[in-house]
Amino acid sequence: DQQVKQNSPSLSVQEGRISILNCDYTNSMFDYFLWYKKYPAEGPTFLISISSIKDKNEDGRFTVFLNKSAKHLSLHIVPSQPGDSAVYFCAATFSGSARQLTFGSGTQLTVLP
């Protein structure tokens, strides 16, 4: 029973357009959410996070939105660049616990030039 779900295994977007990656969670105890990016043959790297006390966090071209009532978060990349092509993992935890960090299955983003 996956507590963090990324229902789209892949997404293709044209360069310059917006990429929207979605993530749903089932555990209402989750209060801290993260996105990781993974290039082929590399480990995942931290991208952006959001606490449940916020509904939006922005860092340059990357914005994460959190809808607690829907148990849904999304990552927006604007504008998308070919270098953004990677697998994006959504992750969630509660009480900031590293031990309880639960990952989704990932979404492969391809940005077409």
Add this chain to the structure above:
Amino acid sequence: DAGVIQSPRHEVTEMGQEVTLRCKPISGHNSLFWYRQTMMRGLELLIYFNNNVPIDDSGMPEDRFSAKMPNASFSTLKIQPSEPRDSAVYFCASVRTTGRLSGNTIYFGEGSWLTVV
């Protein structure tokens, strides 16, 4: 500053053989994780160490899997005997945390790609 270092990067072994994966966490990090990535289940936590002590091994799939952390700078994940369904990418990760993850981030190694034939 070196990141999390894993070895081997790639391992191909025959079913029934013992496999040992190694990890050197980032110096100063007190928590270490072993994850497994598969197409079907994404990233799964296998085991978590804090201050070299195994805290949570509920993710270890079977008794064939074991992990140790003899000191703060070294950990191993062993599979004995290995089976084809163990084929996956195994990631080691570390973080310095005294509690809340917020403000910290988990650093992953580049992974060990295991193929059991």
